[in-house]
Amino acid sequence: MPPTGLDNLRHLVVLMMENRSFDHMFGGLKPAHPGIEIWPNGYTNPDTQGNEIPPQPKAEYQGQLDPDPNHDFAPVNEQIFNGGPTPDMRGFIQSYFKQRNDVKSSHRIMYYFTPDQLPVLSNLALKYVVFNRWFASIPGPTLCNRAIAHYGTSFGHVGMEMKYFGHPIKSIYERLRAAGRATKLYYFDRASSTLELINLLQDQPQIFATYEQFLADCRAGTLPDYAFVEPNYSDHDGLVASDQHPDHHVAEGERFIGSIYMAIKSNPALWPNTALLIVYDEHGGIFDHVPPPSPEGKDGDFEAPPDKTGTGQPFKFDRLGVRVPAILVSPWVAKGRVVNDVYEHASIPATATEWLLPGFGGARTDRERKARTFLHLLSEPMMRTDGPNFV
């Protein structure tokens, strides 16, 4: 019996981009990929003048989402519930309107890309695995969501708090290093830095490396067991931000995704034994039609108080954030497969832990323990050779 992809797997690479929703990025893919779940007929959002606005294929790379759509906890709550008791995903326009008081520009929050605008993401979605229900972990901003990708919890935070010292729950990097496993967090450069520097530098300075080093490690075939890659967060030194955070140029993010993929694929010794997960941290205030479900497991005893949520109500981490794009790339996954199970960012440390630290007995949240893992998707009996190349 030929070895499966999982038997061959030596490296797991996670690339986390910024602030785009599933419907916004994949909305135009439905004709080419019927399995992809986009909004049903009749889905609209009301504007402030009572007009019902449907999703429209008018998204542009840059210039439409300025100011940056609000995606703090309270505005996301409004986007999901639209002031009502049930999550109907009809509050995106109303929420964005508050930032400019301009009806016309508030409609832009319902725009989506066409596949020709996103050749990298679209082709990867068509050729590899798309998660139809990968949700941000928290209906809030970047940092609490990224924390869950590293720790399996945000330690009770729903905002932009960054420090998680002194908790028994260790990051996936600390867990792996303690077990003698190789791991790296690749940030773009020192001027872009990484949002995890503060938490992990003190004890784990050796895990940090740059994008240039990632490319070099791919060329040399020296990727660690587990790698997390961060894009460039700012325009500086002649370099365009590649994180796709509004209002950064989306094409540059496409190029960045393409470069990560090609760096792995171009090394024939690396490609057969590497899996790449491309995922976005949260939706960035942009529309998506799927109401977020609850996470599978309880997030410890954490509860965010009303002054942190801004809604007047505490939050018990019993609801996920808005759906985001997620693609699993490997020559061992089925072409064009869609996965309809619920995933969230706790699935990332859960997967790395299950794969690299079987029987791990250290502290973890119930949320992470119960989060679905994804390496079983490397199930093809033969390695595929039909993956796209990008230039």
Added chain:
Amino acid sequence: MTAIKMPTTPRSAYDPQRPANALLLTHVRELEKALSEAGRRVRRKKPKTEAQVAAYVRHLNRALHQQVLLPPMKRRPLDVPLDGVSPTPAGVKSRHASRKRAAAAPPRRKRASSSRKRKRGRR
């Protein structure tokens, strides 16, 4: 397999003067706090644009690495100008050096030096 062309990013996409978003400003704030808690004071104007944030983050990042990797060393407060060119420690050193040079130098050389300074100032 045919190669698929990635989209090009136009030159106009690059705008280092774009106001920094909340994520970047939070990053700066938290890096500053971490550095300050590690015993290193930070003194500078708040960055506003992406280029300013990037320049500042580069310094904070480097300082934080040094602070962690070489904790017993005593260091001056981190003082970063908005254009990203650090006068510390090089700037401080050069001021000290020029004072020493001025004391030791003959009067003629001193005059030549101040004339160069005036010239620079007019430009």
